[in-house]
Amino acid sequence: MIATPELAPLFDGVEARKAATRNAYGEALLELGASNPDVVVLDADLSGSTKTKAFGKAHPDRFFNMGVAEANMIGVAAGLASQGKVAFASSFAMFATGKAFEQIRQSVCVPELNVKICATHAGLTVGEDGKSHQMLEDVTIMRVIPGMQVIVPADAVEARQAVLAAAEIPGPVYVRLSRASTPIVFSEDYRFEFGKAAMLREGGDLAIVAMGVTVAAAIEAADILSGMGIEARVLNMSTISPLDRDSIASAARDCGAILTAEEHQENGGLGEAVAQAVVGTHPVPMEMCGMSGSFGQSGTGDELLAHYGLDAAGLVARAQQLLNRKQA
Amino acid sequence: MTLSQQDRAAVETAARQIRIDTVRMVHAAACGHPGGPIGMADFMATLFTRHMNLTPETLNQPDRDRFVLGNGHTCAGYYSILSQKGLIPRDELLTFRKMGSRLQGHPHRTPDMGIDFSTGSLGNSLSVALGMALAAKSNGWDSRIYSASSDGESQEGQIWEAATAAAHYGASNLTVLVDFNNVQIDGYMRDVMDVRDLRAKYEAFGWHALDVDGHDIDAIDAALVAAREETERPTALICHTLIGKGVSFMENQPGWHGVAPGDEDARRALVELGIEGAELEAMMA
Numbered sequence: 001m002i003a004t005p006e007l008a009p010l011f012d013g014v015e016a017r018k019a020a021t022r023n024a025y026g027e028a029l030l031e032l033g034a035s036n037p038d039v040v041v042l043d044a045d046l047s048g049s050t051k052t053k054a055f056g057k058a059h060p061d062r063f064f065n066m067g068v069a070e071a072n073m074i075g076v077a078a079g080l081a082s083q084g085k086v087a088f089a090s091s092f093a094m095f096a097t098g099k100a101f102e103q104i105r106q107s108v109c110v111p112e113l114n115v116k117i118c119a120t121h122a123g124l125t126v127g128e129d130g131k132s133h134q135m136l137e138d139v140t141i142m143r144v145i146p147g148m149q150v151i152v153p154a155d156a157v158e159a160r161q162a163v164l165a166a167a168e169i170p171g172p173v174y175v176r177l178s179r180a181s182t183p184i185v186f187s188e189d190y191r192f193e194f195g196k197a198a199m200l201r202e203g204g205d206l207a208i209v210a211m212g213v214t215v216a217a218a219i220e221a222a223d224i225l226s227g228m229g230i231e232a233r234v235l236n237m238s239t240i241s242p243l244d245r246d247s248i249a250s251a252a253r254d255c256g257a258i259l260t261a262e263e264h265q266e267n268g269g270l271g272e273a274v275a276q277a278v279v280g281t282h283p284v285p286m287e288m289c290g291m292s293g294s295f296g297q298s299g300t301g302d303e304l305l306a307h308y309g310l311d312a313a314g315l316v317a318r319a320q321q322l323l324n325r326k327q328a
Numbered sequence: 329m330t331l332s333q334q335d336r337a338a339v340e341t342a343a344r345q346i347r348i349d350t351v352r353m354v355h356a357a358a359c360g361h362p363g364g365p366i367g368m369a370d371f372m373a374t375l376f377t378r379h380m381n382l383t384p385e386t387l388n389q390p391d392r393d394r395f396v397l398g399n400g401h402t403c404a405g406y407y408s409i410l411s412q413k414g415l416i417p418r419d420e421l422l423t424f425r426k427m428g429s430r431l432q433g434h435p436h437r438t439p440d441m442g443i444d445f446s447t448g449s450l451g452n453s454l455s456v457a458l459g460m461a462l463a464a465k466s467n468g469w470d471s472r473i474y475s476a477s478s479d480g481e482s483q484e485g486q487i488w489e490a491a492t493a494a495a496h497y498g499a500s501n502l503t504v505l506v507d508f509n510n511v512q513i514d515g516y517m518r519d520v521m522d523v524r525d526l527r528a529k530y531e532a533f534g535w536h537a538l539d540v541d542g543h544d545i546d547a548i549d550a551a552l553v554a555a556r557e558e559t560e561r562p563t564a565l566i567c568h569t570l571i572g573k574g575v576s577f578m579e580n581q582p583g584w585h586g587v588a589p590g591d592e593d594a595r596r597a598l599v600e601l602g603i604e605g606a607e608l609e610a611m612m613a
Binding site: 040062064074075083084102110111 | 390394396436437444445446447448449451452453454455456457458459460461462463464466467485486489490492493496497
């Protein structure tokens, strides 16, 4: 586990400091383009939105726009990787994983190739585009494939480092990124470690294990709970596969109750992954905050997170239910 | 342009061996796909003996030619030709499809044997081959990327995504050989899903496309030379074949797409392929 890192102040005056993880991806790609000649980038006609366009301008010979054809894009990325390239392939999460699931399994994961699928516009916070674009099942269908390594950065600071790390990690990697600007959680001193959770806050009454945009909500919820005399440990579980079972086991032992939070279906997502580790190590009561088997709808990201109970208030309410079960 | 008698005989020998090995491997496995590889034997033999620069000596050269078997279920013939090239031990062939074998029911990427990619799911292959072709161009290699595909695989939409992109990127180092035998698992293509004129389709997608008699070794060889000489466009060779060609009772029979011959049929097939006497008895033992 990464020892409690210094966090950025979530609220700087009245406005939270925010940035989109997809922007951090674009910046990291530029760094990789300069430092690693084997890096190639593919996109499916969304390079302005996924932020791969800047790489394409800087390295036109190493950028392949594959048009609106995601299955082919993943296959081509696999072919490039089989010849020694480190292939980053991007589209919206809905299409990159949904349309190309079979190609990811057969052409990337079976031959264990260096394809890094960095998918943007994941989750509810894509907002107004609605349910057709709100990918809420991607972590499930990626983490279930043998050999696929899954990273969900909590903010732009972590996203940049995760993308740089993905280029170095052997084999397939899926990185889940957001469209919306979301709160900056980490200070620039934070060091992402692949496969390791970071403890963002100490606490012994319950542990909140979160990924992605819900990490900021988890920190805010822990502050509110603290005001009520409840101390919550907060874990940023940015690597979903392979999962940091030790951190989860410690949290279960030390806190006796675990709440998970994800902008994703509960079925097969972070909650189930954590539950699998908990029942295999130190069973304790759990509650899962995520999508309970429904699609999303149009709205702003913040409205949607609140509506589905994934903001700080929603997490606090579920934490209180969990503590009732723990004490029963 | 025709081959010398000696060159043609070498290809014919390799093609016959593909047919014999396929019958023996699928018979020994008691499952698998005999008709396709037997029908593809002539163009696979021509490609691997005269064009692909894959040998034990070049195996680890990054800039050697590559091959992706799109219709992965026909891999018995692929394993046979790799074995004939010295990349798979001959005595390993009969482990095909058995527990623990490197010769999986559909090919798994195995650099030691020169198997360049994992296939088996139809439709995925041409994209992968295009990726290899783009990598070769980007590295300044003059290697060639070959892919085998089929009429049945051409029903998959991803093939046409890849065809669009290959033409767009001018992947002239890419050649696909399409086994067009008019047969798929559920029956004759005209009854299941007719793909019609694949040469015209590839041409419309911006490819250099040729119809080829898939059993005429001189014609296949000439078409592969033409593919090599094309400098702007990828090439599609639509190889018109007969499923099971060379084993009379398998020819043009959809039933032999995915059924293994039993003892009696394997013996008949081997006899038709010119195996007799003690050699036949040893093979059937």
